[in-house]
Amino acid sequence: MGDLSSKIAEIKKSASLMSDEIIAVRRHFHRNPEISWRETETSLYIARGLEELGLSVARRGFGGTESGVVADLAGDAPGPCVALRADIDALPVAEKTDADWRSRNRGVTHACGHDAHMSALLAAAKILAAMKSDIRGRIRFIFQPAEEIGSPSGARAMIDEGALDGVDAIGGMHVWSFVRAGLVQWKSGPVMASSDRFGVKFTGRGGHGAMPHDAIDPFVPAAAFVNAVQTITSREINPLDAVVVSIGKITGGETHNIIPDEVEICGSIRTFNPEIRRTMEDRLRRVADGVASAHRCRCETKVEYLVPGVTNDAPLTEVFRRAAVLAAGKENVEESPLLMVSEDFSFFQKRVPGTFFFLGAGNPAIGADYPHHSPLFAIDESVLVTGAALYAAFALSALENLKQ
């Protein structure tokens, strides 16, 4: 076995030679996007690609669907198992770019960059398959469906159906359009927030809009709740602990002159600290009950726990950081800020040590600076080579590290 830095140099060279191929594969996925849990053709394409490389596809199809692929690459010598994960779903967003490779599936687009993840991971599989004699252990490739919908989570289904069996560590990547192209970001500990959904239903007594005294108006506590709920984050939680409560939907009523029986509010809770996450349900209920009783209404509060926060294992993240410096250059590697968005990669991390890293793909000069999920979302494809190298370099580095 040569030393790690020469192996990573080899990975880097192979990746840059594959540049056109990686871009072509990414454009194939971009033209043919499929939404969460319907990634049938995408999964078939991936499975065929992996089989052509001589990998054995352990399974295609999870959660009762034909979405998701798991394949193993066994090195020439035995050892631990490191998993690499790419998510594969697109979004129900109608693309508005004029790229030659724009979506052919009307109303569906890879507007989050998961097409980039898949093409980079397939390229990493090809690079690593040619380096079997350098691999002591196994590398598992996890192509995960249904990241975007939160629930039912693709990560969760894959774990329940054995995708992590025998795995000792896992790495995952996300491209970001708001980070300059080519910049690699890592972070130890918490890095992405948990994401949970809450609903509050205020029940009063419907009546005539002209005679409110004969009715009990549920809009009044609902309106009070919209304001009062923000005092949880501004007055109850330590300002140094980041927490967000956002209301995304209010439903109730039929027309201008009728007071309805019910109004429902639904929103999102984001936290980093799992202990605070556990307290949020009681806090919301207390505020909702308080405003409801002040205005003679009844109320019901429900919290649905969707996705825990992404928390990176410190030693494994250090392994990644060192590999990234070798693969991308010291000047292109930095610590990530905390991100309030969520990722179901966190479910994998509940089972095995994992690290989730980021690759900047933003480039305003070519229009690649729209937010993720925007109909105009685009990436700078030149970063795909780095993405492939990062996946492969991380896998080899983690295997070396785990065996010690």
Ligand SMILES: [Zn+2]
């Ligand atoms: Zn997304």
Ligand SMILES: [Zn+2]
């Ligand atoms: Zn995404």
